[in-house]
Amino acid sequence: MNALSNRVLNGKKRHRKLCSRHEEDEFSVYLSSWEQEEHKMSWNYFNLDIFPRFALYLYRINILVFDIFTFLISAFLEYGRLIYRYFNPRTKQSIQGLNALVTGAGNGIGRQLALELARNGSNVVCLDVNSKDNDITCEEIKNTFPEIQAWTITCDVSNKEDVEVAFDVIKHSVGDIHILVNNAGTLCCKPFLQHKFDQIEKIITTNLLGQLWIIRAVLPQMISRNKGYIVAMASFAGHAGVPNMVPYTASKFGIKGMMEALYIELRQENRKHGLHLMTVSPFLVDTGMIKNRRIRFPEILDIETPENAAKVIIGNMRQGNAIVFIPNILYYLISIIRILPSRVQLLITDFMDSGIGVDYDQN
Structure with a gap:
């Protein structure tokens, strides 16, 4: 190898060393800047993200614990109130x-409700689609309670x-109107x-829409006075399906839901409102509308007379009760049955062996 070759080779080596040193310097500068940026980002994240999120998490936990504690105390006090009210x-x-x-005041339980209200000192507006039967109810009120005012209104609800x-x-x-008793039904x-299609439509419009129309008409004046009573006649069929009465059952479930929703809505608008809402669910009342009934245990669930049913309803309304079952044991039976598995509920239904038979005489 000659001298020129040595100089060229040495120059290449020096060039490689310089390039390598330059690359190392660039890499070290890049690495240093990256480490600084990473440190800065991690510090910012630690300062600006972790602390606020952790604080917010703790705040939410504290609020949740407080709400749970408040709920448990309120529930405990409510159970205490219920026990107290049971004995007092x-x-x-x-x-x-x-x-x-009173809607549907022309006969049956509607007539007895009108008479019971008059017996308790209320003036009564008797509303029914049958003017003849309605007039009879009104005359009976006037003859039995001369000091009470009574009117008749013919109306298809x-x-x-x-x-x-x-x-x-x-x-x-x-x-x-200070007291509304939504009783009309078919x-x-x-x-x-x-x-038939017209039968289904009649049941739904009379039983459910009829109550909605009446409540819609009377509610504004009650809200303006911040006082009033609304009583809705539902049924045992509003809590459990009843064969041979599918449209009727649907309408009564609707009434139950309507009253629950209206109660919650009024409570949200004003927790101290003076309106009293009550839903009544009789098992069977002897109104003449149901003929082929079957009851296995009449000692527990027997048919009620319209007179006794009316006394129970008006008495509970005056006491401020929100849910009324006739007989009262029905409330506890339904509450217990509803927490059981669905197949067990069906077995209980089979065991009770009670229901409504087919009535082909109805149009």
Whole structure:
């Protein structure tokens, strides 16, 4: 190897060393800047993200614990109140001189409710689609309680135009309504596929929509006074399916849901509102509408007379109770059955062997 070759080789070696040193310097600078940036990012993350998130998490945990504690205390006090009220019922409020409206007052339990309200001192507006039967109820009130005022209104509650006209008459002839008893209803006892379309429509519009139209008409004046009673007649069929009464059962489930939703809505708007809502669920009342009934244990669940049912309903309304079953044991039976598995519920239904038979005489 000559001298020139040595110089070239040495130059290449020096060049490689310089390049290598330069690359190392660049890499070290890059690594240093990356480490600094990473450290900066981690510090920012530690400062700006971890602490606030952790603090927010602790805050939410504290709020949740406080809410749970408050709920448990409130629930405990409510159970205590219920036990106290069981042994010391509330004093019945006077309804003397109040104006009451009873729908379906022409016969059955509606007539007895109108008479019971009059017996307790309320003036009564009797509303029914059958004017002849309605007049009989009104005359009986006037003859039995001469000091009580009574009026008759002929109205089909399933027709909202009829309801609007009826309330115009009530407004000018009677004044404000303080007590509403939504009782009007109809039914057909036959298998679902044997129900005609107009029968299904009549049941739903009368039983459910009729109550909605009436409540919608009377509620504004009650809210403005911050006082009033709304009683809705549901049924045992509003808590458990009843064969041969599918449309009727649907309407009664709807009434139960309607009253629950209305109660919650009024409570959200004003927790101290003065309106009292009550849902009544009788097992069987001897109104003449149901003929082929079957009851295995009449000692527990027997048919009730309209007179006794009316006394129970008005008495509970005056006491401020929200849920009423007739007989009262039905409330506990349904509450227990509902927490059981569905197949066990069906076995209990088979064991009870009670229900409504088919009535082919109904149109």
